[in-house]
Amino acid sequence: MIRTILGFPLLLLFAGSAQAAWEVNLPQGVTEISREVYDLHMIIFWICVAIGVVVFGAMLWSVIYHRKSRGAKAHNFHENVVVEIIWTIIPFFILIAMAVPATATLIKMYDNSESELDIQITGYQWKWRYQYLGEDVDFFSSLSTPREQINNSEEKGEHYLLEVDNPLVIPAGKKVRFLLTANDVIHSWWVPELAVKKDAIPGFINEAWVIVDQPGTYRGQCAELCGKDHGFMPVVVEVKPQAEYDAWLAEVKQADKAASEAALKTWNLADLMETGEQVYAKACLACHQTNGEGIPGAFPALKNSPIALGEPGPHIDIVLNGKTGTAMQAYRDQLSAVELAAVITYERNAWGNKVGDIVTPAQIAKLKE
Amino acid sequence: MNSTVAATHHHGPASGIGRWLFTTNHKDIGTLYLWFSFIMFLTGGCMALLIRAELFQPGLQLIQPDFFNQMTTMHGLIMVFGAVMPAFVGLANWMIPMMVGAPDMALPRMNNWSFWILPFAFSMMLLTLFMEGGAPNFGWTFYAPLSTTYAPPSVTYFIFAVHMMGISSIMGAINIIATILNLRAPGMTLMKMPLFVWTWLITAFLLIAVMPVLAGVVTMMLMDIHFGTSFFNAAGGGDPVLFQHIFWFFGHPEVYIMILPAFGIVSEIIPTFARKRLFGYASMVYATASIAILSFVVWAHHMFTVGLPLAGELFFMFATMLIAVPTGVKVFNWVATMFRGSMTFETPMLFALAFVVLFTIGGFSGLMLAIAPVDFQYHDTYFVVAHFHYVLVPGAVFAIMAGAYYWLPKWCGNYYNETMGKVHFWCSFIGVNITFFPMHFIGLAGMPRRIPDYALQFADFNAVATVGAFIFGFSQLIFLYNVISCIRKGKQASAEVWEGSHGLEWTIPSPAPYHSFSEPPQVK
């Protein structure tokens, strides 16, 4: 805290240097709806300002002119039915004027016309899963900002905390429908520039839609408190022209195929350990920590744990299938066979755990089918 | 607080710690409530400063995300249930019997009990910080399933603490209603009651209506966690959204529980220092009542993004906007009271004026939040944080401070130090605005609430907010010092205390004797 207090004057000196850091308003966004929302926001803002000027003006007038030190004498009025009725009715009409455009926009948002692409979005603690319905494309999207930047040991990048490994890619100019649900707790999928924020609720399905005309990259975040790393599950949407989108789709399908082929080749311990360490940093480190010691009372240690030191069977089971009633998720669908084999091997042979055995990708691929 | 009173009266207080443990005197209990709430205010404030310190710069510096979540949760719970609500009950205990001309509260022994539950409830809640797995970390709104299936083990203690606070509030409310309905002095008709009494009467009814619902919802959580029921678990036929409906059915009236007594305090103070009767007394009463009634049909505006059907969104949007009408009437009445008055600006008046302005700003952002299609952008961002801090800090908390300065000379017979009071006011006023105004901007720019770390474009305003928070936080020590020195010594206060004061509480000497109105006064 002392450091923070000492930091104040320094900050005030350098504050001016960061550009765009003084953003004060909603983004206009890139969809028809988002622009309507922005206009609505501005209309209501200016109405509030106008009311504020009148009310605070009257108050300031009294404070300046009706003060005792100026010799003001108190008048003796204390009610006036006509005035009181007037200032009950006028706000009522102002509210109706606000409600009309708001209702129109809301009805537009609930439009249920045909969409050209449906994407199922599932919230996980603490990542998003995107499934392109009818396309057999299915991937997870999690934070790609390195831990070192978060812990301040490295310079922070331009898109600090708003960058992911696999962004959601959608075609421009097409109506895309999102079907939102969650795997564990409630999350909320939000991209300000698309004006879409919808809760993802376990067991239930919600929908939202967008038509984005302008290709580009749009960033957002999870908006509903969902546990420890709620602040670290961004949403990145890349909007591409149809041709580029088609190329991307083909590429993803190709990569999936390559990954399943990689599982069939032979892996040695060193290679698995190397891949395993990367996978561990991405998927496990948040809870089990860098040193594998976990957080006592919240997340168990892997170092010297009976599961990591025992037979491979139960270890594979808990990683693939998770553990009911705890924060341990099922990673069966989240990681590829190679990644799973590597991370399990890593956990069995890191931080002084020395089992020495290898869990092969082929073995996992068989379990995953 | 008023130990000097003891010697002058034959039915004086007992001496030593026993006086406070076994007291049934409304003034003693009021004092206990007020000190308790101030201690909680400082505790919750320290947590807020820790949160702000972590958010001073992007990156994780001081605390880790899980502890950050525990801090936001505890800060919210302590400020709502430990600081604001007990402060209002403390003021009610002190002032309502004196304002309606009653000798004491209607049920003095229950009064003692309802206070003494609180320290135990909050000790239990604070001790969860030292439990394995940590304190509750699911936000003060404790949405299922994060607060059930995924909660730390301390959630059970949290549930019992909430039960105890609920019982305390309900007993307090029963006592206040009984006092107001049954112990008014002859001639004190309902429509002659001071507005503080009126707003508290309505608040007490709200408490009776919704605290049991809160008790119900935490009981359901308890059953889900320990007895295998599925109220909020989809697997067993339950529904996590149902939790939010029940919680906000309690939660929205709860918000008004925290602001209606503030309206009452401000409606007492402004006429005194404008030396003019309150404008539109009757419409003030009706406006308060209609706000209270409307508060039962707007709860789902906290849930616009859960996927309500169109008709639901529209209904809750319109109902919420309607609340602006009676709230507007109140603000207009206060301004009309000042208009053509003869104003002076002592500390209570400064806080009351700041209340009117800043609460109205909070009201404007509330109106913006009511517009469902735009709320999709505001929901769960710092814009919401700015909104409710504007209505709760310069709203409820400023009103409590205004009330404390206003009645302090009546309580202890001495004036507080006026200069120090003004310094406290200006530091608080500036601090509050530096803290919370930039939050509107970062919210609109896209920063979600309850995150321990943020993207670089939010950095500058966050740093500014942190500076403001420290100014506001430390300026409360001025208040503490001022109150303590006022209790010890100060300029002797007359019975009227203020030039323009009005009402029964100003007819008895300052400091108020240990027992007042043993003979009911006549009100004409």
Added chain:
Amino acid sequence: MNAPRNHKRTVTTLILGCVLMFGFGFALVPLYDVFCRVTGLNGKVELVPAHPEKLGQVDKTRQVKLQLVAVNNETMPWRFKPENSIVELSPGEMYQTAYIARNLTSGFMIAQAVPSVSPSEAAPYLNKINCFCFERQPLLAQEEKAMPLVLSVDPELPKHIHTITLSYTLFDITPESEQVAAIGGGSLR
């Protein structure tokens, strides 16, 4: 003044009020359920079979796109997929399909499927004549099963709805005793 007696009445009334409100909190649970089913709020659908004889005429004039989605809740390691993910059908037409589930673990498990419909406005118009979500679904280790679903869309479905999404989320409800038994038996789960 007759204060003490007044107090007794006031206090009794208020305590009664509290008890009533506590009860009301619990009453909100069934009330909400009823409310949801009537309005389709939250996409909830009937968990009991509709009566086939009550179904109206087939409306051949329009087609509705029915989208079937499968979701696994956390720690539900089954493979779970709809047989067909998109079908076009006319309102009133009876449609029969299935979800394929396979228990990938080496232990016995029981699942419960929870249905949800989007847009929620369509929920009351989706009649499920037979659904695997009506009962719990036990599967032995590595067992695969086609779980049947028979449904129809009510011809009264509002005209502006063109697509209905029906999702099933699979939850693990294996009783703890079963899990313990399985582990004790030396298997993985």
